[in-house]
Amino acid sequence: MPWKDFYTTSNEIGMRDGETRWPQGRQMAMGLTVNLNPAAGPKGISAKDLAYPTWHFGMNEGLDAFLGLFRDLGVRATFAVPAVVAETYRERMSAILDAGHEIAGQGLYGEDPATLEPGGEAAHMARATEVLEHVIGAAPWGWYALSRPDDQAATGCATNDTISLLKAQGYTYFGNGLADDAPYWWVSDAGKAEALLTLPYYYHLDDCFFLMFPREGTGLERPAALLRNWRAEFKAQYRRGRYFNLCVSPARSGWGHRFENLAAVLREVMGHPGIWAATGAEIAAHWEATYPAAETLKLAPSIWKDYADSLS
Template structure:
């Protein structure tokens, strides 16, 4: 029995705020706290011997290369998270491809190799994203929610209309490592006021911890093999009381028998077990 926990960090810093036209000093500084928090997170991961995956926009590498370099030096996987934090579904195809190439080169420069994995900013793929990921040699994506702890192969060519049955496209070789908003720190913890909309956030961290542990316990009870992906943002999880929650999460998962892996290692493990079956 193998139950894998992937700790992943979207190292957006200020790029997500800038992409949402929140470019005044306070929201930018809110994102910059992620640079402080990253050092805390790296220290915690080192103390627990956990290798993780960091999804980093290319613009953050180009602006904060030394900070991203510390993640590389600590042995963590660096994966693709766009160049800017603009949503691919909002871009013309040629813009999306140009950003994909630009970010690949930034990751290659800071880590010494091309990224194997991709996570879409805001988890919203365009109609051409899967084709681009295949074209540029990616092994896995982590942007979709069609399962919870079982990887599957991403499709291309789905046809979705309001008034006709869904038409399935063709599975590809691109492995999907599924995610969920319920295992993401951002909607639980971040307060936003955008226009007339308010996202309250600011949840009690120990109550969120119960949710995070509960999904792992369900996987453990109902499957002999599985991989559960947790998504964190350094500027979110790096606040003091949430760092205590992250520490508790790692320790409790370890007590429950979790095997911690970077996403690329979990993907390889899945593919190897499938080939051996």
């Protein structure tokens, strides 16, 4: 099916089952994203967000529990971090890097660029990149625009403009795309064949939407549902040999029974043969080398046509 303007972020020619190849013949890749953005609203992190006791717990006890679990299981994760968090919690960033994990960008304040003045997204991205490079000692490879609980469509805040800016800034991949369940090329300008490698994300596998309150029965505390989603998705993706992503926050999944759920799923996953638990940068590097855009991105002329009574 040909690519259609403004209809999807991909060329709609997805990787078929059986065509996906992972390093050393492994069966499946797992991308574990750790979200370190406490922002409650689209304008990004506020002083109030950083004052919540749950946030302090997440950046201390919760993060320590995560790092210990990942170490014990041999899992390498990608931490999606707003620049202001990276700069404020430098010691925590060092602990993440020393454990072999990746730190990727997630805005200057974890903000929605739609709230910024014209040109603001470029300025914020440039400043965030500068701060992250200074904190982690190298330019970040990846960038995330993860959803927030108040995001009605639960799709995050990235646009084609975001992707174009990321290309210009030298980023290798975008970390949360919804157009496929295997890595794909986000086409930001079909005429120029401009595209950026994108890793899959799905909000049904993100603890942000399931663990908002401390106990069940409050309507927005559904750890059992999240656990079912994780297990069902892993089973399907493992059978197909594709890509499995979880998105978690230590401020949510770092607590008692929630942490036990995460630990149980990761132990089950890593107990299967042929699991490649890699960082976003590692997965992106493999995909770009194996399925380069110049060879695999097949852009066809748009067949989309608007009519006088079209709702589009």
